[in-house]
Amino acid sequence: MSKGFLLFAQNTDSVNYVTQAYALALSIKFSQHEIKNVSLVTNDKVPKKYQKVFDQIIPIPWFDETTDTALKGEHRWKLYHATPYEETIVLDSDMLLLEDITSWWDYCGNSDLKFCNQITNYKLDIVNDTYHRKTFIANQLTNPYYALHYFKKNRPAYEFYKVLEFVCNNWEWAYGRFAPDEYQNWLSMDLATAIAIEISGMYEISTDTCSPLRFTHMKTPIQGWTPIPVSWQDTIPYVLNSTGKLVVGNIKQNELFHYVEKNFISKRILSRLQELADGS
Amino acid sequence: MTTGSIIFAQNNSTVDYVKLAIFSAIKIKQHLDIPVSLITDIKSWVEDTYPDHPFDKIIEIPNDTTIQKKHFHDGTLSSHKLEWKNQLRSSVYDLTPYDRTLVVDSDYLLNSDILKSALDNEYDFQIYRNSFDLAGRRNNSEFVRINQYSIPFYWATVFIFNKNTITENFFTLVAYIKANWLYFRNLYSIESSIFRNDFAFSIAIHIMNEKTAGNFAVELPGIMTYITDRDFLVTIKDTSIQFLLEKKDHPGEYIASKTQGLDVHVMNKLSLGRFIDGGSGV
Numbered sequence: 344m345s346k347g348f349l350l351f352a353q354n355t356d357s358v359n360y361v362t363q364a365y366a367l368a369l370s371i372k373f374s375q376h377e378i379k380n381v382s383l384v385t386n387d388k389v390p391k392k393y394q395k396v397f398d399q400i401i402p403i404p405w406f407d408e409t410t411d412t413a414l415k416g417e418h419r420w421k422l423y424h425a426t427p428y429e430e431t432i433v434l435d436s437d438m439l440l441l442e443d444i445t446s447w448w449d450y451c452g453n454s455d456l457k458f459c460n461q462i463t464n465y466k467l468d469i470v471n472d473t474y475h476r477k478t479f480i481a482n483q484l485t486n487p488y489y490a491l492h493y494f495k496k497n498r499p500a501y502e503f504y505k506v507l508e509f510v511c512n513n514w515e516w517a518y519g520r521f522a523p524d525e526y527q528n529w530l531s532m533d534l535a536t537a538i539a540i541e542i543s544g545m546y547e548i549s550t551d552t553c554s555p556l557r558f559t560h561m562k563t564p565i566q567g568w569t570p571i572p573v574s575w576q577d578t579i580p581y582v583l584n585s586t587g588k589l590v591v592g593n594i595k596q597n598e599l600f601h602y603v604e605k606n607f608i609s610k611r612i613l614s615r616l617q618e619l620a621d622g623s
Numbered sequence: 624m625t626t627g628s629i630i631f632a633q634n635n636s637t638v639d640y641v642k643l644a645i646f647s648a649i650k651i652k653q654h655l656d657i658p659v660s661l662i663t664d665i666k667s668w669v670e671d672t673y674p675d676h677p678f679d680k681i682i683e684i685p686n687d688t689t690i691q692k693k694h695f696h697d698g699t700l701s702s703h704k705l706e707w708k709n710q711l712r713s714s715v716y717d718l719t720p721y722d723r724t725l726v727v728d729s730d731y732l733l734n735s736d737i738l739k740s741a742l743d744n745e746y747d748f749q750i751y752r753n754s755f756d757l758a759g760r761r762n763n764s765e766f767v768r769i770n771q772y773s774i775p776f777y778w779a780t781v782f783i784f785n786k787n788t789i790t791e792n793f794f795t796l797v798a799y800i801k802a803n804w805l806y807f808r809n810l811y812s813i814e815s816s817i818f819r820n821d822f823a824f825s826i827a828i829h830i831m832n833e834k835t836a837g838n839f840a841v842e843l844p845g846i847m848t849y850i851t852d853r854d855f856l857v858t859i860k861d862t863s864i865q866f867l868l869e870k871k872d873h874p875g876e877y878i879a880s881k882t883q884g885l886d887v888h889v890m891n892k893l894s895l896g897r898f899i900d901g902g903s904g905v
Contacts, residue, residue: 466768466774466775467835467836567771568771568772569771578772579772590834592772592773593773593774593810593811593829593834594774594829594834594835595833595834595835596835597835597836
C-alpha cells in the first residue's frame with residue numbers, strides 16, 4: 344500500500360509557499376527512515392532545483408483563478424482527490440519534520456481518518472489554545488488541526504471530504520449554523536473541519552486522546568509569555584544544527600515543528616536543510 | 624545496598640544550619656528510619672557543641688571560599704544580608720557513604736513517611752518539580768520555570784539518587800555548570816547573579832534529558848510544600864505545624880495556617896531557628 348506526505352502550496356504576493364514546501368520536503372527526506380515519499384499540490388511554478396525532492400507535482404484540481412481569499416484555503420478540501428497515495432499524511436507547508444514518525448503511520452493505519460487534536464508550545468507543554476479557538480470553545484466543537492492529518496483512500500474518508508467540500512463552499516452558512524458564537528468572518532480549514540465533523544458525526548477522528556499526532560505550534564500567544572511579542576524569532580534564540588536538531592529557547596524540538604512565521608525559512612536554514620537532505 | 628540521608632550545614636554569622644540539620648535529622652530518622660549523615664565545614668565545632676547529635680557520620684569539607692551573599696527575610700518587614708554557602712552540593716556524589724542517598728536541606732521538615740516509597744524504588748534520580756505555596760495566592764511562576772522563556776524548575780531541596788555512572792555524570796555536569804556559571808546564566812537568561820543549586824540542577828536535568836522532555840528525573844511522591852521567608856513558622860507539635868502566612872497587600876499582617884502530617888520546606892530559617900531554641904518561631 345503506497346504511503347506518502349502531501350503538501351499544498353499556493354503562493355501569495357508576500358509568501359512563497361512553494362519554498363516552504365520545499366524546505367519541509369527536505370526535512371522529510373533527512374528525518375524519515377521508511378516513508379519519505381512527498382508530493383506537492385500547487386499551480387505555482389516550482390523551480391527545477393526543488394522538483395527533485397517531490398515524487399509528484401500535482402496541479403490543484405478544478406482550479407478557478409477568479410476565486411480568491413486571503414488564505415486561499417478554499418482549495419485544500421481537494422487534497423483527498425489529489426493525493427497519489429493510498430495512505431496520506433497532510434502537512435501544512437510552514438512546518439519541519441524533525442524526527443522519524445513511522446509509529447504515527449502504524450497508529451493511524453488502524454483508522455480511516457485522523458486529525459491532530461493536541462499541540463504543544465516550544466516548551467513542550469500541551470496547550471489548550473483559548474486565544475485563537477474562541478469560536479470552537481463557544482460552540483462546543485471538536486478541536487481538529489487540519490495542518491496535520493491522516494487519511495486513507497476509502498469510502499469513509501471520501502464521504503468526510505465531501506462534507507468538508509460542502510462546508511468550504513458554503514462556509515458563511517455553515518458558520519452561522521454551527522459556529523454562531525464568537526463568529527469568525529473568514530474561512531479557516533480548522534473551523535471548516537470541526538463543522539464537517541459535527542455534520543458527519545465522525546467525532547472519533549478528532550477526539551482520540553491517545554493519538555500521537557501532535558506538533559509544536561509557534562504562534563506567540565500560546566507560548567506562555569507576558570507580554571505577548573509579535574515574533575518568537577525576536578524573543579528566543581534558536582538553531583538548526585548540523586545533525587538536524589532544532590533547538591528553540593534551549594529546548595530541543597521533537598517530531599513536527601510549525602514555525603508559522605514565514606521568514607523563518609532564511610537562506611541559512613534552507614542551506615542547512617539541503618546539507619542534511621544530501622547527507623541522508 | 625545501603626540507604627541513608629545527607630544534610631549539608633555550613634553556618635554563617637546568623638544562621639546555625641547545624642542546629643536546623645539536627646532538628647531535621649531527628650524527623651528523618653523518626654519517619655523513614657534511615658541513618659542520617661552531616662556534611663559540614665565545622666566538624667569539630669559540631670562535635671563540641673552538639674555532643675548528643677543524631678548523625679551516623681559527620682563528613683568534613685573544606686571551608687567554602689566563594690563568598691556569596693543574599694537577603695534572608697524574616698517575615699515581610701525584616702531582612703538580613705548574609706553569607707550563603709551553597710557551592711558544594713555537587714560533591715555529594717563523592718561524599719555520601721550510602722549507595723542510595725536522600726539529600727535534604729536543613730530547613731526541610733519531614734512529618735510523614737511519604738518519601739519511604741521513593742527510597743524503595745529503583746529510579747536513579749528522584750526530585751521535586753511540582754510545588755505548592757501554603758500561602759496559596761502568590762505568583763509562583765519562578766518555581767515552575769527558571770524564567771518564562773526557559774526550562775522547567777526543579778527543587779534541589781530534596782532529592783534521592785543511586786550511585787552509578789549515570790548519576791555520577793549528572794553531578795559532574797552540575798559541577799561543570801557551577802564552574803561556568805556566568806556562561807550558563809547567560810545562556811538560560813537567568814536574571815539573578817547568585818548561583819543557586821536549583822538552577823544548576825534544573826539545567827543539568829535538562830541536559831541529561833537531551834534538552835527535551837525526557838525522563839532522567841523522576842518526580843518524588845507528593846508535592847514540595849513550602850512557606851517562603853516572608854512567612855513565619857509559629858510552632859510544631861508532633862506532625863502538626865502552625866504558620867503565619869504573609870497577607871496579601873498588607874505588609875506585616877499574617878494569616879494563621881496549620882498543616883498536619885505534611886512535609887514542609889520552611890524557607891524562613893531564622894523563624895525555624897527561634898522555634899528550635901525553645902520558643903515560638905515568631
